[in-house]
Amino acid sequence: MDKIIGFTTTIPSEILFAGGYKPCDLNNIFITDPEPMHFIEKAERDGFPKSMCNWIKGIYGVLMERDIDSVIAVMEGDCSNTQALAEILQFKGIRVIPFSYPYDRDRGVIRREIEKLMGICGVDYERLSSTEKGIEAVREKLREIDRMTWEDRVVTGYENHLWLVRSSDMLGDYGLYSRMAQGFIDEVKKRRPMDGVRIGFIGVPPIVTDLYQFLEGIGGHVVYNETQRQFSMPFKEPHIVERYRIYTYPYGIFSRLHDIKTEIKKRGIKGIIHYVQAFCYRVMEDVILRQILDCPILTIEGELPRPLDARLRLRLEAFVEMLRGQEQ
Ligand code: SF4
Numbered sequence: 023m024d025k026i027i028g029f030t031t032t033i034p035s036e037i038l039f040a041g042g043y044k045p046c047d048l049n050n051i052f053i054t055d056p057e058p059m060h061f062i063e064k065a066e067r068d069g070f071p072k073s074m075c076n077w078i079k080g081i082y083g084v085l086m087e088r089d090i091d092s093v094i095a096v097m098e099g100d101c102s103n104t105q106a107l108a109e110i111l112q113f114k115g116i117r118v119i120p121f122s123y124p125y126d127r128d129r130g131v132i133r134r135e136i137e138k139l140m141g142i143c144g145v146d147y148e149r150l151s152s153t154e155k156g157i158e159a160v161r162e163k164l165r166e167i168d169r170m171t172w173e174d175r176v177v178t179g180y181e182n183h184l185w186l187v188r189s190s191d192m193l194g195d196y197g198l199y200s201r202m203a204q205g206f207i208d209e210v211k212k213r214r215p216m217d218g219v220r221i222g223f224i225g226v227p228p229i230v231t232d233l234y235q236f237l238e239g240i241g242g243h244v245v246y247n248e249t250q251r252q253f254s255m256p257f258k259e260p261h262i263v264e265r266y267r268i269y270t271y272p273y274g275i276f277s278r279l280h281d282i283k284t285e286i287k288k289r290g291i292k293g294i295i296h297y298v299q300a301f302c303y304r305v306m307e308d309v310i311l312r313q314i315l316d317c318p319i320l321t322i323e324g325e326l327p328r329p330l331d332a333r334l335r336l337r338l339e340a341f342v343e344m345l346r347g348q349e350q
Contacts, residue, residue, distance in 0.1 A: 029045065127277070222282070246286075294317050300323055
């Protein structure tokens with residue numbers, strides 16, 4: 023069986039696959055568990071404070087429970103808590119492999135980080151290249167699922183979210199993921215187009231469990247999932263260094279704005295939901311987003327992996343109603 027390597031956010035998974043490892047996005051294990059709260063409770067029993075992001079506690083809880091002894095921790099470009107988390111994991115005997123995305127997108131630094139990871143996984147450029155071809159074929163299918171969401175309108179916002187967010191590790195088997203994606207495409211081709219006001223979703227993937235379903239129930243259709251789409255590498259860039267340089271998520275708000283503005287226009291988006299996670303430093307990005315995007319924005323904050331509470335439901339209803347009113 024392939025050896026599993028966990029990671030805290032999207033890293034160049036093609037290197038892990040090429041080295042014969044099974045990449046595992048710890049966020050996905052946490053959030054898709056039938057009882058994700060138990061990971062958070064484990065972290066809190068071990069001393070993690072209540073006033074801290076629950077994604078971090080979830081990752082920790084997963085690692086304490088599952089048999090994963092190596093983790094790639096993204097020290098720069100993701101989360102301000104990762105360094106402390108990495109230290110705790112190291113203390114617990116887990117091998118931590120640091121990886122960084124430099125804030126200034128310096129090509130030389132990205133190359134060094136990528137080649138360092140290649141060295142750790144025993145991969146050279148020749149070996150990488152055949153794996154990249156297989157992975158590009160999957161990413162092409164994910165681009166098609168994304169296009170079918172906003173153009174053909176036969177894919178729900180939740181399905182779009184799920185397919186793109188899982189692309190970070192492709193469930194540890196990109197051949198299988200490719201076949202699953204093709205099966206999905208064949209199935210949704212037969213659907214009738216959906217209506218519903220076109221909504222864009224920006225920010226980190228939501229921890230709340232029923233956001234998309236609720237939005238669709240009240241007449242909204244999420245046709246753009248910003249971060250999840252970035253995880254799927256939506257651009258055809260053959261060189262790995264450039265690919266992870268164009269990728270916007272780790273390089274701060276200014277690198278993301280161009281992508282967000284382009285997609286709002288292209289997809290005919292009428293309103294943006296900016297999701298922020300309680301106790302996350304990224305909440306502050308809202309200040310800039312509100313001044314730059316010329317589209318109605320609703321900012322919502324989630325904390326626990328639970329359904330929306332009554333207050334959030336009311337705010338979402340009012341927002342979708344306002345957007346629908348503007349369409350008439
Ligand atoms: S939501 Fe924010 S604080 Fe939580 S893991 Fe992500 S970046 Fe870190």
